[in-house]
Structures are given as C-alpha cells and as structure tokens.
Amino acid sequence: SEYGADADPRIRSLAPVKFDKSVEYSLAFHQYYLNEMLKRPFCAAAVIWNLADFNSETREETMPHINNKGLLRWNRTPKDLYYYYQAKLSAEPVVAILSRDWTHRAGVAEAGKATVKQTVSVASNAARVTLVHNGTALPPMQPVDGIASWTVDFTNGINELEAIASAGGKTRKDYVAIHVDVVPAIIAASPVPFHSVNILAGAKRMFMDEQTGETWIPDQPYQQGGWGSAGGKPFNQSGNGRLPYGSDKNISGTDNDPVYQTQLVGLSAYRFDVPDGEYDVTLHFAELAGISGASLVYNLSGESKNPETVERTFDVKINSRMFLQDFNMAVAAGPATAIAKRTTVTVSDGKGLVIEFVAKTGEPVLNAIQVRKH
Numbered sequence: 001s002e003y004g005a006d007a008d009p010r011i012r013s014l015a016p017v018k019f020d021k022s023v024e025y026s027l028a029f030h031q032y033y034l035n036e037m038l039k040r041p042f043c044a045a046a047v048i049w050n051l052a053d054f055n056s057e058t059r060e061e062t063m064p065h066i067n068n069k070g071l072l073r074w075n076r077t078p079k080d081l082y083y084y085y086q087a088k089l090s091a092e093p094v095v096a097i098l099s100r101d102w103t104h105r106a107g108v109a110e111a112g113k114a115t116v117k118q119t120v121s122v123a124s125n126a127a128r129v130t131l132v133h134n135g136t137a138l139p140p141m142q143p144v145d146g147i148a149s150w151t152v153d154f155t156n157g158i159n160e161l162e163a164i165a166s167a168g169g170k171t172r173k174d175y176v177a178i179h180v181d182v183v184p185a186i187i188a189a190s191p192v193p194f195h196s197v198n199i200l201a202g203a204k205r206m207f208m209d210e211q212t213g214e215t216w217i218p219d220q221p222y223q224q225g226g227w228g229s230a231g232g233k234p235f236n237q238s239g240n241g242r243l244p245y246g247s248d249k250n251i252s253g254t255d256n257d258p259v260y261q262t263q264l265v266g267l268s269a270y271r272f273d274v275p276d277g278e279y280d281v282t283l284h285f286a287e288l289a290g291i292s293g294a295s296l297v298y299n300l301s302g303e304s305k306n307p308e309t310v311e312r313t314f315d316v317k318i319n320s321r322m323f324l325q326d327f328n329m330a331v332a333a334g335p336a337t338a339i340a341k342r343t344t345v346t347v348s349d350g351k352g353l354v355i356e357f358v359a360k361t362g363e364p365v366l367n368a369i370q371v372r373k374h
Contacts, residue, residue: 126165232267
C-alpha cells in the first residue's frame, strides 16, 4: 500500500495538526507509518507516495498544480522526510539539520525578552549529537527515533547552527545559517524595537515567501501593549473535513496562495500598540466562501464541494479614518482572488494603530496583514 502527506516546503508549524500541509506534520506522519510497519514482521514492503513532488494539473491546495507529498522537492532538493529515512535506514553515518531550507524565520518573543524560542531538530543515526548555536555548544542529545531536538533561543538577525556527530569511526558535520526576525509580544516592553510583522489571519502555521524572504506568522488575540485581533473566528471550509482550518482553493492573482487561504471571520478590529511614527499597512483579502473546486479522482472522502454563497460588504477604518468603504471582495475582484490594499499611516499621540472592521452585510473578514515601520 502507498502512504504520504502533503509537505509544502514553504509551510512550517511549531504545533502541527492533521493535514495542515506543513513539513512538520508530514514528518510526524512518516515517523508513525514507518514505526508501525517495523513492528509488523509480516509487512514485507510499502510504497512512499512519492519520491519527488510532481505536476498535477487539476490539484489546488497550497501550491496549485503540484503534488507536494514527495520526499524531495520538484527540483530534487531533499526535504526533512528524506533525511529522516536516511537516519533510520542508512548504514552510513548521517547528520542533517532539519528545516534547513527554512532560511528565514520569524517568531514572537516573550514579554521583555530579546530572543525567540524555537525547536531545532537533527536527523542522525549516531549515538549522540552536539548542536552549536552562534558558537556556543548546547548539551549533547541522544537521537530518539532518528531525531535529536533542542530548544534554541534565536536572536534577531543571522543565527548559525552546526551539528556534529560521530558514527562508525567517522565524524560528520552539518551547517546552516538562518535569518530570524524577532517580533515583540509587548511592543513597549521589548528590548528589540518593532520593525515589521507579516500575519496570517485565522492560521496556526507559518509561511515563508521564498522570493522575498518574508516569513508570515499566525495571528493572536490582542493584549494590552501588544498586537492582535479583536473578535473573529478562523474560517473553516464547509463540508471539507480534510482541512483543520482555511481553504484549499487555488487563489487567483498570486503565487503565495497560503497568504490568502486562511481568514478571520467576524472580527471587529486589529490593533498594534506601536510607537508614534509612519507605518506602511497592507491588508490582504480573498473571498473564500461560496467557491467550489474541481474534485480529484482519488478523493474518496465523499465530502461536499459546493459551499453556500455568502453576501458580504463592510467598511475598514484606520485610526478612525475611512480606508475602504462598502468593500465587497467578490465584486471588486471575484471569488478566490487575491486583493492587497496598502496605505501609509501616521501614528501620533501614543494612540497606536487601530484597524476597524464595520459590517454592512454579512461578516467582515481579513486574510492577512502586514505592518512595516518607515
């Protein structure tokens, strides 16, 4: 039998959930399947679907027209999955830092902290592995199920990682450099000044734009002195139990479909308690309701592909000034089509940045938001 799970190399998650398209979920999926097969001596073989990502014209998902279930990318660059199987099955010494192509990261620092805690994992068949972060060796770890993991305090800017392991009388090393953007949770109390943030509304995953290096992080509820949404709930595609949240529809007008495939529905505001100054604000929208896509011949779930149409019109105000009036995404661009609305805002008198969403017909929505200080 064959097995596999979508692994879009641009999508990452610190808390992966079923079929969120993240590399992290796919790795957990393969770990489970391999170990279950190894428990069963009567199981002679199984087929991983697939060795490499390949074209699939009618497929939508996060990377339209590509099946992302491969152990390798379409250009044959290995994913984490490939290194995991090497660590589990190869007789040669293996040491490989995972998420090596996640070269631009971002994360939210705890209040008053200048660093972001994220997990770094290394695939290896050695007895012990040492990880060096910015010249400092972390405690050696023994791989479990072919993987050793550390919690790393990433600093703002370039972070260098080196993994070192010995096996079979041979020493192997691996090295990666990662650029990290530290986003303060409480802006006024942060030792790292606020510069910019890219947020996926209604998402629990991250997305890295491989062309610009921008990393988009999940949104959060607003807290005093920080940033986040007021109200709203994540969009869930009606009749599609395969997705934990968001839509799997092909979004027209963009190659960055994951930016527009999640959404907050019914929010009243998005707020940033940023210091006075000038800020570029970009709001991203796409109408996800009332759209249907082509069914794949191998989709055996029997789930509905015809969600109900939704009428939606709303206003958007920024610091009490009208920005978008009687905004209807389906009328402005059509369903499942990317819309980006950008403006420059001057923040003064310590009032921060407040973006209000006022319902006219139906519920207001927001797919993503970017804020950048001049």
